[in-house]
Amino acid sequence: MQEFLPNTFPAGSATSPYPSGYVYETSGGNSNYNAVSVQLQRRFRSGLAGNLVYTFSKAIDDATGIGGRGAALASYAQNWQDLTAERSLSSFNRTHALNMNMQWSTGQGVRGGGLLSGWKGALGKDWTFSSAITLGSGLPLTPVVQNRVAAGTGISGTMRANYAGGSLDPTAQGYGFNPLAFAAPAPGTWGDAGRNIITGPMQFSLNASAGRVFRLSDRKSIDLRFDSTNVLNHVSFTSWNAVFGNAQFGLPTAAGQMRTMQATLRFRF
Numbered sequence: 694m695q696e697f698l699p700n701t702f703p704a705g706s707a708t709s710p711y712p713s714g715y716v717y718e719t720s721g722g723n724s725n726y727n728a729v730s731v732q733l734q735r736r737f738r739s740g741l742a743g744n745l746v747y748t749f750s751k752a753i754d755d756a757t758g759i760g761g762r763g764a765a766l767a768s769y770a771q772n773w774q775d776l777t778a779e780r781s782l783s784s785f786n787r788t789h790a791l792n793m794n795m796q797w798s799t800g801q802g803v804r805g806g807g808l809l810s811g812w813k814g815a816l817g818k819d820w821t822f823s824s825a826i827t828l829g830s831g832l833p834l835t836p837v838v839q840n841r842v843a844a845g846t847g848i849s850g851t852m853r854a855n856y857a858g859g860s861l862d863p864t865a866q867g868y869g870f871n872p873l874a875f876a877a878p879a880p881g882t883w884g885d886a887g888r889n890i891i892t893g894p895m896q897f898s899l900n901a902s903a904g905r906v907f908r909l910s911d912r913k914s915i916d917l918r919f920d921s922t923n924v925l926n927h928v929s930f931t932s933w934n935a936v937f938g939n940a941q942f943g944l945p946t947a948a949g950q951m952r953t954m955q956a957t958l959r960f961r962f
Contacts, residue, residue, distance in 0.1 A: 695722045695756040695779070697770035703852060705880025716769065716848075721776070724754035724783065740801030748790045752783035757888070769851050772883050781888040782833045787896075791828040796821065824901040824924075831893030832932075836875050836886050839938040853884035854937040861891065863943070869894055869933035872943035894930040894945065898923060916959040926952040 699717050700709035728750030735743040755776060757768055770779050800818030836854040854875040861870045870891050878884040904918035923929075930945040 695719050695770060695776060696768065697773040697776065698848060698851065699773050701773060703878065703881055703883050717773075722754060722756035723780075724752065724756075726750065726752040726783075740798040741796070743793070743795040745791070745793045749788065750786070750790070751788060752786040753780065754783045755780040757784055769848065771851055771853050771888075779888055781890070784833065784889060786833055786889070787829045787831075789830040791826070793826040794823070796823045820903060820905045822901070822903045824899065827896065827898045829896045831895050833889035834891040834893050834933060834935040835888045836891060836935050836937055838877060838884060839936050850936070852878065853886045853888065854878065855884050856886040856890070868943040869930070869945060870943055875937055877937065891933065891935055893932055897927060897929055898949070899925055899927070913960075913962045916957070916961065918957045919954065920957070921952065921954045923950060923952045
């Protein structure tokens, strides 16, 4: 589905004498998705099991809303008379994605400590450690201008900035891309920067847990569990500021959750 604003023109040009200020929706959207995935799996043996999945993909469409992730400031087509200019990377496109899960249970097999006895066996056996790693390239962003299209629409953020040339790679510390690569479009013209040409911040997370069941009798047991998110306390930014004209243009807008740890003790009877 495509959404655009009929009878609207870029800021600085004459307004349309025809009705405007409403959103038109059409089912003329087009999308294309291709991906290849590789999986490596280790079956549970000697207390160790693991699974790794890598996906290389590319998604292209001409409507922001395709895939369920519409950009907050670019929900509608910039130029309602040139919808083909909206064709670009999809808002949900993540070129590289790596997911890895591992589990280790003590006291399994010879190498896993299965032959331990005495106090060493009592303390070391029956623990289960697991970890989950997620690594992925950033989601695409659109450089939009902080103003309205035509008077009377009441909708901002549909006009894109101009691409001034040069690399989009950051040239200053702390920036996610090069803000000098963009400029304000001339009055009465649309911005020529493509939709979703900025790559958002890379995503990384490492979560882990450890747990064990202490059996006191046939009906009584104690469950001890430790859970931690973002074990490395790694700062992972969620997005860059892509609003041209904003003082924070090119800088991070927010960061993901920092490290948390939780211990749970449960008595069953």
